[in-house]
């Protein structure tokens with residue numbers, strides 16, 4: 055049985071920074087993520103957007119930040135398992151070792167865990183509409199991996215949250231025409247972005263929903279309808295971006311005996327959950343001063359890992375010392 059000191063579930067920014075710190079503290083580390091690439095929300099949801107509020111980076115593309123975090127996390131060569139969804143945890147050997155079960159393997163054993171699951175293995179909510187499945191990722195998208203694709207096109211964006219409104223604002227500068235439809239007139243997006251959208255070249259249609267996507271091999275227009283009157287309208291759309299939220303299922307965390315606050319795991323100031331040896335950091339955790347940010351998730355992950363060191367070895371100190379005293383060849 056190959057037992058790791060710490061297994062980090064989630065390879066988003068919090069998990070990756072936790073992976074770096076675990077290596078720095080000499081822990082035998084494994085990172086598991088359900089997605090095929092590291093980076094969490096940075097790579098899955100907004101790789102082409104700039105981030106301005108990460109220490110030491112005045113302005114950085116999310117995908118570049120994810121890449122840097124990946125490089126930093128791999129300095130101490132943790133085991134990395136991608137495309138693998140954690141589905142269960144089992145106590146082993148009088149509770150001193152955990153067995154982590156995934157959809158691919160039951161061969162993960164660990165003395166401690168850092169849960170950095172973000173919003174969980176979130177799957178974008180799909181359109182409840184018949185369309186050619188080949189359209190997905192060719193002209194119907196649930197996230198933007200290549201914003202150049204939308205250049206010069208007639209784009210339809212569906213949704214009223216931050217992603218939908220932010221992309222509408224950005225595409226308005228280089229798409230041929232942008233229409234945003236939202237089923238209500240209240241937006242979840244921040245007010246300043248909604249106000250910016252009103253000034254930009256975005257055709258905003260509230261109370262509108264998508265009825266039909268025309269075309270067999272490519273999109274040849276859509277039909278939208280007013281959900282109050284049923285009035286239909288045809289639009290000459292070529293590309294669709296759907297940002298209508300995620301399907302999140304975190305019920306399995308409760309079955310691991312973890313104390314939850316809504317959809318988040320309760321932690322104390324050491325990032326300990328109520329289950330000894332299990333720590334949480336990043337968007338998934340909840341404490342009185344919680345802010346869901348990359349910067350705070352990184353700090354929480356560093357705290358969690360340094361206290362996990364004291365759990366694994368009670369005579370160790372939580373304070374890691376200063377990394378500037380190290381001489382790492384990078």
Ligand SMILES: Cc1cc2nc3c(=O)[nH]c(=O)nc-3n(C[C@H](O)[C@H](O)[C@H](O)COP(=O)(O)OP(=O)(O)OC[C@H]3O[C@@H](n4cnc5c(N)ncnc54)[C@H](O)[C@@H]3O)c2cc1C
Pocket residue numbers: 063064065066067068069086087088089093094095096099100104105106107138139140141170171172173174175176216217335336337338346347348349351
């Ligand atoms: C559009 C947008 C813009 C944003 N802009 C900013 C910004 O400018 N500044 C900022 O600070 N924050 C920003 N955020 C928020 C920021 O991205 C999150 O706070 C951050 O990604 C949280 O990191 P995390 O590692 O905790 O979780 P995540 O990034 O969500 O990563 C969690 C990882 O866990 C994996 N996972 C989940 N469940 C399982 C499972 N069962 N098995 C295996 N793997 C699993 C997921 O696949 C994922 O890769 C933005 C968010 C969005 C959506």
